[in-house]
Amino acid sequence: MTEAEYPAWRAQERAGYIADLLERGVTRQQAETKADSDYATLLPQGPDTxxxxxxxxxxxxxxxxxxxxxxxxxxxxxxxxxxxxxxxxxxxxxxxxxxxxxxxxxxxxxxxxxxxxxxxxxxxxxxxxxxxxxxxxxxxxxxxxxxxxxxx
Missing domain, CATH: 3.40.630.30 (Gcn5-related N-acetyltransferase (GNAT))
Structure with a gap:
């Protein structure tokens, strides 16, 4: 995955992750916070992590x-x-x-x-x-x- 492809991929993955969390009863704010925290931890340098x-x-x-x-x-x-x-x-x-x-x-x-x-x-x-x-x-x-x- 190139640096140029990464932002669109990350946005789509984040949206899917948030949707999965919402289906399990997490509030939107909690889901967004968790998604942002998880991606910051797991992919701090984007595709170069x-x-x-x-x-x-x-x-x-x-x-x-x-x-x-x-x-x-x-x-x-x-x-x-x-x-x-x-x-x-x-x-x-x-x-x-x-x-x-x-x-x-x-x-x-x-x-x-x-x-x-x-x-x-x-x-x-x-x-x-x-x-x-x-x-x-x-x-x-x-x-x-x-x-x-x-x-x-």
């Missing part, structure tokens, strides 16, 4: 998806046995269902291996059935099971 791997997937000359992988603790080269984490993988709506999500996840695995990470983690909402199926088909296994119930 050490340990941040930001990629754009193009197909047929069109950008169809993006990927954000972080190496644990922001280390540019994960130490032997280190971990990488997928913070965001997104395929544009009109290009979904064509294998681009799989391509992005395989790119995440490849980039993580290039940086000597030994595992790759990610978080997916339980209701995201297409993503869950994709990750299971790629060999990802659940490590945690959380439940949620709105009380209001």
């Amino acid at each position: 050490p340990g941040a791997l930001l990629r754009v997937l193009a197909h047929g000359g069109t950008d169809v998806g993006t990927l954000w992988v972080a190496l644990r603790a922001g280390e540019p080269d994960a130490a032997e046995g280190g971990e990488a984490y997928v913070y965001a993988v997104e395929v544009t709506e009109e290009h979904r269902g064509r294998g681009h999500g799989r391509t992005l996840m395989l790119a995440a695995e490849h980039a993580s291996l290039e940086h000597r990470a030994r595992s790759l983690g990610l978080y997916v909402f339980g209701g995201n059935t297409p993503a869950l199926r994709l990750y299971e088909s790629l060999g990802y296994e659940p490590t945690e099971y959380q439940l949620y119930k709105p009380l209001l």
Whole structure:
């Protein structure tokens, strides 16, 4: 991802993150504050943040998806046995269902291996059935099971 592509990507990711938080009962102000704090912590130097791997997937000359992988603790080269984490993988709506999500996840695995990470983690909402199926088909296994119930 180039420096020029970063602001639009960040704005879109921030909006999606805030929407996810709002769905879980967080107030707009809390969601915006959390999003701004998290991005300031995780991507303080934007696309030049050490340990941040930001990629754009193009197909047929069109950008169809993006990927954000972080190496644990922001280390540019994960130490032997280190971990990488997928913070965001997104395929544009009109290009979904064509294998681009799989391509992005395989790119995440490849980039993580290039940086000597030994595992790759990610978080997916339980209701995201297409993503869950994709990750299971790629060999990802659940490590945690959380439940949620709105009380209001």
